[in-house]
Amino acid sequence: MSTRKRYWLMKSEPSDFSIDDLQRVGTEPWTGVRNYQARNFMRQMQVGDGVLFYHSNTQVPGIYGLGEVACTSYPDPTQFERRSKYFDEKATLEEPRWYLVDVKYVRHLDNPVPLDLIRTHADALGEEFALIRKGSRLSVLPVTAAQWKILLGLEHKA
Template sequence: MSTRTRYWLMKSEPGDFSIDDLARVGTEPWTGVRNYQARNFMKDGMQVGDGVLFYHSNTQVPGIYGIARVASTPYPDPTQFQKTSKYFDPKATPEQPRWFLVDVAFERKLAGGIALDTIRQHAEQLGEDFALIRKGTRLSVLPVSAAQWKLLLSLETP
């Protein structure tokens, strides 16, 4: 068993669910991921306590705006079974769920955020394996190395 802390980045559209929303509710099931690669990171990769960079996408200044923690083991995303949900998946059954999620818990907001612009300026240091700025990659859940985590947080502008 590994006790190594792992790190992730998770995207959300702030109009849909923002870091302020997470601050208000405390803990939130990360519903709606419908990409297999992103799902697998949650289902097979995440452990309770892992660090999460909370990223705002599709907004005026995209970037990292807070820190959260993985707060549950993976379990089936309930919205896949809800006919009225926009995340409903007719091919999923409770016996054979397709989509899994974890709960995410608020830790803190980043004072000034870390803009995507700023992140790009450090592309070389972050390295090829940083999926956020890899060309053609649009993963909404992606792994972050300890070194990348450290570097990214050093870019916080108070």
């Protein structure tokens, strides 16, 4: 029995790691997530799940490309590296606290889908869509198949 493909939105600041960087390297570990809910979402990810690559903290925040989950979750090694800004003194090799997945580049969007355009489709996306829900600041969040289809449909309306 095969598992159903899931969809996710993953945020990155383009000054730290952009869709161009992902294209250049091909596949990258998604390190540094330090929110338990976002971590738990990554622990649910399966190989082949779709990823909307979202640029945050930039002049025009929005969805800039597509990726794919390349492996199931495993402990984020940066939690153990004392010199890393993501070091966690409470994490141990026996009991890691933080997990990540590798994300593989699929493609750039022909036209990025800006957050302002996404907000104009709030009714169609539904109240549960965390990206536009007030107070939600998750860097990794689930996207339903219907939301995925709506958001990719905006690629040629931007």
